[in-house]
Amino acid sequence: MSRTLIELLGDELPAEALVTDPDVTASYAHDMASFCDAGTPAVVVLPRTVEQVQHVMRTATALRVPVVPQGARTGLSGGANATDGCVVLSLVKMDRILEINPVDRIAVVEPGVINATLSRAVNEKGLYYPPDPSSWEMCTIGGNIGTASGGLCCVKYGVTAEYVLGLDVVLADGRLLSTGRRTAKGVAGYDLTRLFVGSEGSLGVVVRATLALKPQPPQQLVLAAEFASAAAACDAVCKIMEGGHVPSLLELMDRTTVKAVNDMAHMGLPETTEALLLAAFDTPDPAQDLAAVGALCEAAGATQVVPAEDAAESELLLQARRLSLTALEAVKGTTMIDDVCVPRSRLGELLEGVERIADKYALTIGVCAHAGDGNTHPTVCFDAQDADEGRRARESFDEIMALGLELGGTITGEHGVGVLKKEWLARELGPVGVDVQRAVKATFDPLGLLNPGKLF
Template sequence: MSADQLLAKLRSTLGEKAVVTDPDVLDANRNDEATFCAAGVPLVLVRPGTTAEVQEVVRAAGEYGVPIVTQGARSGLSGGANAIDGCILLSTARMNRVLEISVEDQVAVVQPGVVNADLSRAVLGQGLFYPPDPSSWEMSTVGGNIATNAGGLCCVKYGVTGDFVRGLEVVLASGEVVRTGRRSVKGVAGYDLTQLIVGSEGTLGIVTEATLALRPAPEAALTAAATFLSVEEGVAAAAAVMASGLRPSLLEFLDGPTARAIQNYRDMGLPENVGSLLMAQSDRGPRAAEDVAAIAEICTAHGAAEVAVASDAEESAMLLEARRLVHYALEPLGTTLIDDVAVPRSKLVALLTGITEIGTKYDVLICCPGHIGDGNMHPTVVFDRSDPAAEARALEAFGAVMELGLALGGTITGEHGIGKLKRQWLAQELGPVGLRLQRDVKAAFDPQSLLNPDKLFL
């Protein structure tokens, strides 16, 4: 059957406006933010507005044997939303409604195209809180967050996306709809299909609705920031904060190269010889001042050169600004290749020391911000992409960082996913039996391998 027949079927089902074949539009939508992942040329971009329309797209794809790549905001960093040649790109952009916010049950029911920050603001208006907050939260969607089990700045206290997914509505490769999980707080009947879908990057089904757990709105927050002359002192202070019994709502780390890049980008008053920067926050309202004062004492005891403690929300925002500037501060330095390793906190010094050695070995700059409270770091290789030799060294350094993370008992991805970028290392992390089981799961859900087929596995 021809492509023209498939396109005609899609138009008859979705309408002309929801089926796009303009080459310029297809080219603009064929990849996410992972600059080093190949992207194919899609056949068509479709924008269904309902679960029933998603079903029709999936059934048509199955009938014609055409793969489907589901996309949210395309803010991912692993190539998980990249097109393959001849595929259907399925955008969830039109499925962007918050269907329900229940104060009594403390849940929200949403479609996958809802932007994370929009959901957070909507539930806050009801006195509730949706904690997952990836750095891209002003553009990334709930569906994409579910696909990669995204984390964020607050995950040190509250956990990642999967910790808040109660249930899902999913269109399977057969076109059938399955509802997984439940609305209730507890429920352990059968295999946990909800958590199987979370983090599956669109390879097992297409999420069309999510029931998300909420919490009461947090109290007012305060922030402390400390500079150190070495990486080791900053890591030791972070470990001491986590071991103290305090539960910061945010604990973020910048190594020296990252802090200096931020200072060069915008004057934040950071010293030239800064070795690391630690930022912590408490959201316990009247007790927050006591918490950040205790954190400041811990930092001072571990050699902090300077500690700043906010007295109000405005000062807190100013202290956190350095963390939010990382992406913009590194851009002028060259092309960035962002890693996503997570290791046990006890191995953080070894990780950061090893990253410095890798940068020296491959003659590349590696900056390392990260969510130090849960050991999830983002080593970022910076280089001149116009220099083929520099690009080759950067790719080798990127792989060496992942090898180091695995050697330290960690993982190659804490929140960005595998996509296309890290497929060659997944088998190493899972082992042959684990990899076989994952392939078996994929085959059970998607026998024709039409759902995002070139992702996760080589």
């Protein structure tokens, strides 16, 4: 009689690394996305070593069982959702920081390290790991690599992809591949590192990463500017970027978001505010940069410009932005967070379009945006108990993606495709793009076992 999946996994994994209790495994079934189906895992595996991950992949390949790699499941597109009968491969126990080197400005980490843990550890050595998705206190570096996560820092510092120098990856058949380098530069062969970054666990399982670090910049200083129209705020964004400024943060909240935050946290933001822009600089003389940017905001029609004078005031101004998603969730109980990114010169058109779409579907849609990147998070608020409202929410969500593509943008700036945006990926890539991407997938995972049903 052939041995079972669990028995074979147990050959090289300790009992505590194998979770089969259905009540527990069910809690690993999905990430934080709405509207994404999730299956029932056969088993959750929590390896602690590279060899154990290799054993999982060899076993899965031998038995043709799908494997869903997972970090902290804070994703917003269902990219970590289980499929029926799969092995959930949770990397959260591989959570060691193996090295921090201030001369080479690199860190070597296992995939389960929490983003905030790494950020704090490198700070202690005068270094800076910029990527800061809003889930940074919970999400893992492995998960960040899987979706090439962004955050507030990107307008100056870019996304996770720009900080991944090299990877150790367990391939579908269990072989261990090392990509990239520890050096500042290197062009030996194809850039497979970047191929894995953002591949949502569909090409291999990242078990180690060499990350680039920056020196810790000066404390940033924040400015808030209120506008009587979203268009004026977007115009200010264009003026700031065209003016050659390099803010460390450039965020926008629309009227709906400002109101939601006010309603929840009573922050006393003026009810007349149609858009709030937050800009920050971590330069040697941030006050001077804020003065220049403040003047550009006024030229674009800002009704009020409030520069912070110190770190505490800056943090206070950022609170409104940090509370945005929670506040929008409170509006109707459930949200769908979109992630459309457009060229920043088209930001105004996107915001105008979202307002039109909200009217059309009679929905509340709040937009907060990494405005400097043109990366918006139109957030559809709806009552999950109301089937018709749910349907309208999904339709408006899709219409926003269509608008993003029309404006020369992308359906996802930093959240990934997962299952949520599968059909839309094909639309963005076009037939040749899809063919080539599928061919790449087949090269790395000919049996289609790694995170099946995601992306394509």
